[in-house]
Amino acid sequence: MKKIKIIAGITWAFLGLFLIIILFPGLNSYSVSVSKLPFMKLNPRYTGGEVANQIVAENCTLDIRKPVFNGFLKERNSGFVQLDWHGKVPEMINDSIDYDHDGYKDFCIFIDRKNSKTVLNPLNRKVKGVAISTPTSYGWAVRVELSKE
């Protein structure tokens, strides 16, 4: 038994040596394999959620994302909807948004990019306020706080 333990220990140690030696040359391919694991995707709270609707205007595109209510074990009562303006975004943005596709506008949003001023006019009681309004590398992004009820 003692000899088996010694042999097993030394084998495990050499396996460790082997693992470290092959770690760095194969790091990219191992990373690709790990990235394909089912849980290796960013939570919508960070990505902003899937794009649900796209409005294309001259030189500028508005992505309206799916509302995000993700929680740990169940959905939360509060969440947000993210709007992304791409391309040549005008200095003044003034858009009316129907985020839940029920045919009625849910809020109007006015953004003065020059002065970083954002004004939200809720038309639906589920719309609570502006969480984030910021310039991005692709244009401008806004997160509007929502509640479920």
Added chain:
Amino acid sequence: MDNVLKIGGNRKSFGKSILYTLPMFLITFMFMTGGRPNFSDLSSGLALLTAFLLVNILYFLMHFTGKTDRYRAILFIIFALSLSYTLIHNMLEVRKSMSFSQADILECKIPFCHLVIPMMILPAAFTKSIIFPGSILNGFANISTMIVLWLVATLVLGRGFCSWGCFYGGWDDGFSRFGKKPLIKRIDGLWKWMPFAVLMMVMLTAALSMMPTYCSWICPFKAVTEFEQVTSVESAAKAGIFLSLFGGLVIVLPVMTKKRTQCSFLCPLGAINTLSNKITPFMVKIDKNDCNECFKCVEACPLYAITRDDIKEGKVSMFCSKCGKCVDACSRNAIHYGIKGVPSGTLKNFSRNLFLFVSFLFMAIFSAGSIIASFHGLLKLIF
């Protein structure tokens, strides 16, 4: 006579040390240069050469002098400094600031570090998603690459990762070496269980808030990497907390205790690495036959991993990070690197050589990129 033989028992002759360094020399050469060193740009070439020589001279000295911790710590501290230098330098070039903005978070551009891993576990299991605004696969410090590096290193080295791989550990390791004698001599050993409490707390709060709470609120190393832009009372409070923790646990207490207090009392990843010590092949062992219970190793241990009771029982606790400080402190070579399953007191040199090769190789290659980049940056500043 017996004692004389054992003193410096890990020491090797010059020729033997060269022979032991040769494999490290060849492997680090291949990894650092890709087999084709490029000296077309003088400062890049010099930076590469300096880093390459530094790594191999330190490894040679480990064999030649028989001392481990002294030379490990040099590379470990340089790694921590150079990583912070490289990161801050890049951020200042790209963002003109050490702080990240809301846009960086929205665009998932935050570099990932291994300290986030404990907070990912529950959300990954229950929501099948990662709660971090970083990149899954592309770009600098992406999530997949950092997970692979940490996972393999922890599997092989256990908590050794904290002394041979963690690019933050060098900060409090460095500060714990200031001063000759500790100003605070006794801290209750119970505190070393604190990281487990922090681990539980951050795992639960991260799952419930779907936010990496340790990174947002606690992590002291934001002081030497990047932090949230101070735009509100909340972000100002966060800045106050991480700066206080950096000052207290990474600078002041390590200087006063000569111990790595952040690693010992706070780090939640250290708690996971501590558990992984149970499965790794390498460990520090005590040869009861040679031990005269001088307890120098207890005083030397920077992580409160060895107590007087442990010495009497002949076992090092699972908190050990295999830094080698206790091994260097023991004049009788009674405390030594060992391999799981191999009885203590046997195969001492073989175990040390194998462990040093594995752990040093990991640190050398992992740190090479940032050390070369920081040397390059310094050379550009000088010339």
